Amino acid sequence: MIDAEPAKLIDARYTDGDGVISQAEASIDSELMSQFTELDTDQNGELSEDEFSKA
Numbered sequence: 001m002i003d004a005e006p007a008k009l010i011d012a013r014y015t016d017g018d019g020v021i022s023q024a025e026a027s028i029d030s031e032l033m034s035q036f037t038e039l040d041t042d043q044n045g046e047l048s049e050d051e052f053s054k055a
């Protein structure tokens with residue numbers, strides 16, 4: 001039941017191995033997609049692990 005994750009890490013399904021979530025990758029999750037612009041604080045069109053951890 002308890003998922004002992006210290007912090008949200010980028011789920012492997014969102015990444016192609018580059019460690020960031022592109023908009024295309026985020027689009028598989030409508031909830032994430034809806035937050036994408038807000039989370040992308042440096043507005044580079046990708047979510048870094050740091051940005052994603054605020055989700």
Ligand SMILES: [Ca+2]
Binds near residue numbers: 016025
């Ligand atoms: Ca990626």
Ligand SMILES: [Ca+2]
Binds near residue numbers: 040045046048051
């Ligand atoms: Ca970003």
